[in-house]
Amino acid sequence: MIFDKLKRLYIVFDSPEIDSPPVFSSGDVVSGKVVLNLSGESKVQSLKLHAEGFAKVHWTESRSAGSSTAYTQNYSDEVEYLNRREVLLQADNGEHTLLSAGRHEFPFSFQLPEETLVTSFEGKHGSIRYWVKVKLHRPWATVRKIKKEFTVIEPIDINTPALLAPQAGTKxxxxxxxxxxxxxxxxxxxIDRKGYTPGEVIPVFAEFDNATSRSVVPKAYITQTQTFIARGTMKQKQAVVATLSGDVVGAQRRETWHGRAIKIPPVGPSILQxxxxxxEYMLRVCVDVPGTSKLCLELPLVMGTIPLHPFGSRTSSVSSQYSVNLEWLRMAIPEQPEPPPDYSSVVTDEEAERNITAPHPEEDLSGIMEHPLRAFVQEFRFRPPPVYCEIDPNPQPLNMRRRCMTC
Known part of the structure; x- marks a missing residue:
């Protein structure tokens, strides 16, 4: 029979790395091939591809309507992010195409929407999934369907002013x-900033003032909160992904954390769109007071996918120190200022040696307007900073000084 001649039908995505599955983001081109293995000649009516992407939530709640009556309420919703159809094989006359025995490959390619997609996600009450589905139609045979998912990760760059801003509070x-x-x-x-990436260490600066008659225990947590929304109702699931415990603070005592480190484990990026x-993620700095509820201070976090740039870290430190001078001093928590960078970290050895030993002939600037500005920017990119000297290299004339003194 015809359907017995189909040995295998599967989908292969093009990937730069053979061992790892491909990962895409908005605007990327998804490409691959549908492979059809036949043990003999077979007639095929059509081979169609359908790319889809949905965010879906669903949960049920049981409610009591009386002493012996109860009913179940369903909550569900979905958002479509991708819907693309493509015909890979179809006969011109609308009847069928005769394929010989062996392996047949049908390449496909489509572009993801340019607007922002949402990162793939699997949760208790919902998911965000993207997949490619293929349908094979043959005469006198059932339709064969296969589906293969692919991952979408929307980049979150933490090198932005909003995510580089320090986070602080008191409670x-x-x-x-x-x-x-x-x-x-x-x-x-x-904490120094709001945006981090998995694997980084968050230095926590904190002060715990225990004016009670009991000992307390300071702790810090990184929590992940998954929120599912349907029909105006919200369902949440919260989990602790990292913990940090401090020393016991005795009665009428004070404890200070000078950058206690809490490491971020491998977690998924934030989904906010x-x-x-x-x-969402949160750093919770808490104090356990025996016999009463704990006191917690929450500092928001954003888990990104693009780590801090080398020069961005310097910029972040400068902005953090500026914040310390204005705000953090009022909180009475000292912080060691960051020393300036070494000369070798600013200029490479080759550039430093070239600028010291190479002679500087007089430059002809007559045709400066005939060249693009970028060429001159590149030329001065790696020039060393000026040498510091307490003697003014351009002193003012003596008579000008006297004139200024009498003004």
């Missing part, structure tokens, strides 16, 4: 059990 509460007050406990905390699914 306090009165510790009490029933009608008895034990005193006040307060937290002040700061989807209407029905969100993935």
């Amino acid at each position: 306090d509460k009165m510790a009490r059990v029933w009608y008895r007050n034990f005193g006040q406990v307060s937290i002040t905390a700061k 989807c209407r029905i699914i969100k993935v």
Whole structure:
């Protein structure tokens, strides 16, 4: 029979690395091939490809309507991000195409939408998935369907002013059990920036002021919150992905963290642009007070995919120090200022030697307007900084100084 001649039907994506599956983002071209293995001659009516991408959420809740009556409420919603169809094989006369025995390859290629897509995600109450589906139609045979998913990761560059901005805050509460007050406990905390990437270490600067009559334990957590939205109702799932424990702070004592390190584990990037699914991260600096609820200060985090650039880290440090001078001093937490970079880190050895030993002939600037400005920018890119000297290289004339003194 005809359908017995189909040995295998599968999809292969083009990937620069053979061992790892491809990863795409908005505007990328997804390409590959559909492979058809036949044990003998076979008639094929059509071979069609359908690329899809959806964000879907679904959960059920049971509600009580009385002492013995209960009903189940379903919540579901979806958002479409990709819908692309392509015909890979179809006879001109609309009947069928005769394929010989052996291996047949049908390449495909399509471009993802230019507008921002959403990163692939799998959660308890929803998912964001992208896939390619292929349908093979043959005479007198059932339709063969195969589907293969691919991953989309939307880049989040943490080298932006909003994500490089330091995050800081303070919070306090009165510790009490029933009608008895034990005193006040307060937290002040700061981190260098808002955006990080998995694998980085977050230095936490914090101060814990325990004015109570009991010992407290400071801790820090990185939490992930998954939010699912459908029909105006929200469902959340929260998990702790990293923890940091401090030393016990005795009664009427104060503890300071001078950059305690908490490492970010391999987690997925933040998802903030989807209407029905969100993935958010938070750094929670807490104090456990025995006998009463804990005090927590929350600092928002964004997990990105593009790490901090080398020069961006210097810029971030400068902006962080500026914030320290204005805001963090009021919180009474000292921070060691960052020393300036070494000369060797600014200029390469080859450029430094060339600028010292090479003679500088007089330049002919008569045709400067005939060349593009970029050429001159490239020329001065690696020039060393000027040598510091306390003697003014361009002193003013003595008579000009006297005139200025009498003004």
